[in-house]
Amino acid sequence: MNAMPGKHLVLLPDAPNFTIAAVTDAYIDAFGIQRESLIGANLVEVFLGDRRDDELASQISQSLTQVVQTKRPHVMANQRHQWPDQQTGKLTWRTWRPASKPVLDSCGEVIYIIHTIEDSASAEELLKVAKANQYQQTLLDLMKEPLQVLQPIFENGEIIDFQFKLTNQAYASYANTTPEQLQGKKVGDVFPGYFDTVSFTKPVETYKTGQSLTFEIHYDKDGLDLYNLMSTFKVDDEVVIYFTDFTRLRQLQLQLESKIDELNRSNENLQQFAYVASHDLQEPLRKIQSFADLLKDQYSDQLEDGASFLERIQASAARMSILIRDLLALARISTYQETTEPVGLKNVIDSVLADLEIRIQETGTVVEIKEPLPTLSGDAVQLGQLFLNLISNAIKFHRAGQSPFVRINANQISASQLPASINHIRPASTYHCISISDNGIGFDEKHTERIFQVFQRLHGRNEFAGTGVGLAICQKVALNHGGAITATSQPGQGATFSVYLPN
Incomplete structure (x- = not known):
């Protein structure tokens, strides 16, 4: 550019x-x-x-x-x-x-x-200078954008064509010739296709009314493919036409649109692949679990030590089923098409806490919510996934012998208050900052970027269950909504996850 x-x-x-x-x-x-x-x-x-x-x-x-x-x-x-x-x-x-x-x-x-x-004086003032100066063609050719001066050709009182009075080299290059070779020729003889376009009708209108016009034209006649912004002026009994050529710019735009279409098709194919793959993989897993249950129920006395192997098979199949489900959720979020509607954060949090009710009771979790909570703009389902993962993690990574405590806080900040580490956030004058804080085991902040990557775990499966996909989903949801997510923590002193969304 x-x-x-x-x-x-x-x-x-x-x-x-x-x-x-x-x-x-x-x-x-x-x-x-x-x-x-x-x-x-x-x-x-x-x-x-x-x-x-x-x-x-x-x-x-x-x-x-x-x-x-x-x-x-x-x-x-x-x-x-x-x-x-x-x-x-x-x-x-x-x-x-x-x-x-x-x-x-x-x-x-x-x-x-x-x-x-563009220098709007260039078309009319340069023309007047050129007419009075023996170097008129040199001056016109110095203009980088195409310019032409046309004289109307009448028949029965109507304009049937125009004749080239003056052109510059930038315009003559459209015809692969020079201004001297164009002078005196009829425009229709050089560009016969122009009669069917506004490049003929608009100059006629300007000549008849004296009104200057500016309009966009895609000229795809006579072997050309040009995108121009044309301006027409009437000077005495002639029409001056000044062009702003944005052909290259338009070609780049078309290439960009083509790439966007390719990416959209690729995203659709990925979503279909993820769905088919997850469906086809879940089916054999269900059979593995079913046959393992049958073996355990009907032959447990004969299996002796083999029963423990069956339990490991069942546990592995269950973990793989959860992993496939999480990967499918991540794939669907990655191909998210933006839908915007008002979403009450209080409704989202209430729904998440209802889903986690049993776990909250079993662990003795205390949840503190600082109200009022704002109304966000976005997709309610995806925002629900975001806060479900954050709150469930706050409960899961609690310290042994201590009941989990989760604090949910929301406030509005200006763009200047955004953390310096945040990039690629949608520009806005103010942002919603929603924080989820806990009293859990925490982590070393040198791992902050790592925890938002797929399959990245800071603890073994024997310590804490999970697939390592949840925080990657959180980051995808935040990005889909033009926002970002960060985390601050210290080992043994809990963690705070902050979501920033444009207001």
């Missing part, structure tokens, strides 16, 4: 921030600023935070918000803004035409915004 031609910003659709995710080299060269000062910054704050032009800041925010809401490109009117001259440092007035285009994922949701700025 950085090396793409043109002055482009790639923005996140996180209104009202519109965080800058990428900046092209041409943009940086135009403004004489460092890329490091832009990446991750708020678009409006970094350029208009000095409040010299609050109205322009508001217009840009409204334009970007409209793109997110309508999922359609939006071109702003020409804007005048003071900017330091790169050589003298003095403030000078510059005229820009901002345009924003959404990039959609396979579900039709906006994942990025391509924000482009």
